[in-house]
Amino acid sequence: xxxxxxxxxxxxxxxxxxxxxxxxxxxxxxxxxxxxxxxxxxxxxxxxxxxxxxxxxxxxxxxxxxxxxxxxxxxxxxxxxxxxxxxxxxxxxxxxxxxxxxxxxxxxxxxxxxxxxxxxxxxxxxxxxxx
Numbered sequence: 001x002x003x004x005x006x007x008x009x010x011x012x013x014x015x016x017x018x019x020x021x022x023x024x025x026x027x028x029x030x031x032x033x034x035x036x037x038x039x040x041x042x043x044x045x046x047x048x049x050x051x052x053x054x055x056x057x058x059x060x061x062x063x064x065x066x067x068x069x070x071x072x073x074x075x076x077x078x079x080x081x082x083x084x085x086x087x088x089x090x091x092x093x094x095x096x097x098x099x100x101x102x103x104x105x106x107x108x109x110x111x112x113x114x115x116x117x118x119x120x121x122x123x124x125x126x127x128x129x130x131x
Contacts, residue, residue, distance in 0.1 A: 015100040025114045032114055035084025043081050047074050
């Protein structure tokens with residue numbers, strides 16, 4: 001007979017939310033997804049076209065940009081950059097930084113230390129199992 005032991009903590013993904021770029025770190029066998037909520041602002045500054053003050057000319061230039069390959073790539077990048085804000089609303093996060101476990105079931109606020117947050121999460125899960 002062969003027994004296959006499931007890991008004590010079947011956490012497969014951790015999501016971290018910050019308002020700036022961060023060194024994410026890693027945890028064994030766990031995917032860590034970092035959502036930098038400042039990314040849309042940086043993309044706009046870096047990639048959006050500078051529009052003239054004249055409204056008609058600005059509209060023409062904007063239409064040209066958004067139909068170009070560069071404009072289409074910008075739209076995709078912006079959609080990806082806003083994914084963190086969508087997730088933040090989905091999880092009803094109250095503040096940032098936050099590290100989220102179990103698809104929003106557990107949240108650790110105020111830290112960007114994934115290893116430390118994972119340890120706290122595992123201690124909490126273990127205390128629930130002992131009850």
